[in-house]
Amino acid sequence: MMITYTQEELSSIVHAFAFPGTITDWTPHGNGHINDTFLVRSTENGVLRKSILQRMNRTVFHNPTELMQNIAQVTSFLRKKITAAGGDPFRETLNLIPTTDDAWFFVDERGEFWRAFLFISNASCYDAVTDPKLFYETGNAFGRFQQMLSDFPSASLFETIPDFHNTPLRYQALLQAAQADPKGRLKNVSDEMAFFLDHADDYGVAERMKASGELPLRVTHNDTKLNNILFDSETKKGLCIIDLDTIMPGLAANDFGDSIRFGAATAEEDEKDLSKMHFDIGLYELFAKGYLEETKDVLTEAEIQSLPWGARVITLECGIRFLTDYLQGDTYFKTDYPEHNLVRARTQFKLVEEMEQQFERMQEIVIQYGGCK
Numbered sequence: 001m002m003i004t005y006t007q008e009e010l011s012s013i014v015h016a017f018a019f020p021g022t023i024t025d026w027t028p029h030g031n032g033h034i035n036d037t038f039l040v041r042s043t044e045n046g047v048l049r050k051s052i053l054q055r056m057n058r059t060v061f062h063n064p065t066e067l068m069q070n071i072a073q074v075t076s077f078l079r080k081k082i083t084a085a086g087g088d089p090f091r092e093t094l095n096l097i098p099t100t101d102d103a104w105f106f107v108d109e110r111g112e113f114w115r116a117f118l119f120i121s122n123a124s125c126y127d128a129v130t131d132p133k134l135f136y137e138t139g140n141a142f143g144r145f146q147q148m149l150s151d152f153p154s155a156s157l158f159e160t161i162p163d164f165h166n167t168p169l170r171y172q173a174l175l176q177a178a179q180a181d182p183k184g185r186l187k188n189v190s191d192e193m194a195f196f197l198d199h200a201d202d203y204g205v206a207e208r209m210k211a212s213g214e215l216p217l218r219v220t221h222n223d224t225k226l227n228n229i230l231f232d233s234e235t236k237k238g239l240c241i242i243d244l245d246t247i248m249p250g251l252a253a254n255d256f257g258d259s260i261r262f263g264a265a266t267a268e269e270d271e272k273d274l275s276k277m278h279f280d281i282g283l284y285e286l287f288a289k290g291y292l293e294e295t296k297d298v299l300t301e302a303e304i305q306s307l308p309w310g311a312r313v314i315t316l317e318c319g320i321r322f323l324t325d326y327l328q329g330d331t332y333f334k335t336d337y338p339e340h341n342l343v344r345a346r347t348q349f350k351l352v353e354e355m356e357q358q359f360e361r362m363q364e365i366v367i368q369y370g371g372c373k
Helices: 007-014 064-084 132-148 167-180 190-198 205-211 252-263 281-295 301-328 340-357 359-370
Strands: 022-028 036-044 047-055 113-118 218-220 229-232 238-241 248-250
Touching: 007 022, 007 036, 064 113, 064 132, 132 218, 132 229, 132 238, 132 252, 132 281, 167 190, 167 205, 167 301, 190 301, 190 340, 205 301, 218 252, 248 252, 252 281, 252 301, 281 301, 281 359, 301 340, 301 359, 340 359
Parallel strands: none
Antiparallel strands: 022 036, 036 047, 047 113, 218 248, 229 238
């Protein structure tokens, strides 16, 4: 939800942070739908400095204090790792700017929470896989992120969105929505409901392995889309993982799976023509290769072998969420027309069908690049 502020109000918020040098101006920045963002310019010893100022959306994130503690912990840990490896901690991870009171966030007179980061220059962001090599670099970047955080104590992080990837719980929500059928839409989705009912045994695969101790909890990003990586504008290599709002304890397979769901699909998730939607096993292999080059020495063999299941289950989970929202009257996801969420659900189960057809090959790929026996 966008909140309108006067320039006087914004000025007091901007000056609550210890931006480098002397602040010169601030302007709206980017097109994010969750947080209101501004680019702040300042000069320090005659040099232009850029920073990012954001208002956090409390409608989505109910406890900004815990969220910011997570980000502060993780970025501090990453800075030490990057410095020790001879990297550039000002470009390879996010850097929070404290307030003038040395806090990681500021609360304005309306009770809204604000935070600030150093701007990372000479970096690009992509919304789609325009070149297959880009998806390899994506896997490499998310793999490096997981590798660097492999010895971070995940139990010290807050669960900012409880049960975010609890697929069995999402399935129960779908069944409840179907039973209630508040908008009378159940009659339109008999094939889709049959598909999800047929896959009921799949939803608990990861949860059962977690409960048995086979899969350990790790630090996970939980929104591993291509556009949450900054790429170096010159080398085109993954530089920095951004948007850490959903960082919390989770399973490596879920982060891997969400990337595959998004990046190895041949069409947008709201493509109406299902003949255009396919699962690209070639892109899957490129991502897996890049990811496992960085993680094969820190993930267990069970984790590596769970990665293809992550792709299947997360795609199923997203389809379930879209169909649930359709049945409930489109109360969560933004829609442009009445069947929008139904269209999204259909693309997800088309992807799952094709993953199932190629699942043996998906497993062979992670075993090959993960060095499993």
